Amino acid sequence: MSSIGIIVNPLSGNDRGAHIWGEVQTYLQTHQISYVAKLTTKAGEATRHAISLIQEHHVERIIIIGGDGTVHETAGGVWQLQNSLNPHPICSIAVIPAGTGNDFAKAYGIPKHSLEALEIALTTPSTVQIDLLHALPTQVAVNSIGAGFDGMVAKITNEASYKKFLNRLGLGKLSYFISILRVFATYQPSTAWLKVDGNVTELPDMWLAAVANIPFYGGAIQICPTASPTDGMADVVVIQSKGRIRLLPVLFTVYQGKHTKHPAVSFYKGKSISIQTEKPLLVQADGEFAGSTPLQIELLPAAITVIRAKPTA
């Protein structure tokens, strides 16, 4: 088996990461599987851990125990090295989901049960090279980057005390739903200009513009049902509405991905996307706060390798 690095965010999912790490450690020691593990102690550290695991410990796979934020940071480190002047051998990533939303794990068929997820990470039933969303100048995202409503939802959820409380009850995904209702009550839409592969569209009354690499975010919200991390294209979903009340039906259908025919919703596909707005809007990248607009995103095709469950079809 290739050499194994492990990155653990012990605080993910309100300390679920630490609990799962205990189980994983016991399993690895019992089965005499060697590894190098690094635990995060602050935001941003998973990127540095990934770089160190590859450069200094020459690992060929990194198993992430954490949520989408930790996957985001780790993928950033792996991508940086693969794009450096002296590129390193391919290092694949696998996840044992320990966060709130765990959209990345869901996209690649990884089960919630930590030892089942570990088995996939160790045995590699299948791998896939996935596209990345490169938000210039330095960020890469694995799942999605969004501006406006969802930027605000990500910020409020990550700061909310109910996220911790609901995580403790195993109801973490509900925290995104509560935040959506909170932001819905106060959000003020604005005009934006979306450029997709050179074509500019003016978007009055824009609530949300999300660039998606996988179909869902926030745990269960099927924001962009046609998005695929292997098609070499980024999908963009835009929601516009003059009034709050008219937006309600969209919010109610978006969980099932049934909002796609609603006149307030439009979709685009492309490789180079920019979003300009009349006033700076909050931006989320893989559910973490990532600054504000303007945004310039380039699609990086087949940029990193992910260990996934055996595809069913």
Ligand SMILES: Nc1ncnc2c1ncn2[C@@H]1O[C@H](COP(=O)(O)OP(=O)(O)OP(=O)(O)O)[C@@H](O)[C@H]1O
């Ligand atoms: N020890 C730490 N202390 C504080 N923040 C940390 C620490 N380790 C990691 N982080 C930050 O926490 C963020 C969120 O982590 P992560 O996504 O793993 O868990 P989560 O927020 O519970 O899950 P989700 O993203 O699915 O909601 C990461 O982006 C990272 O920057």
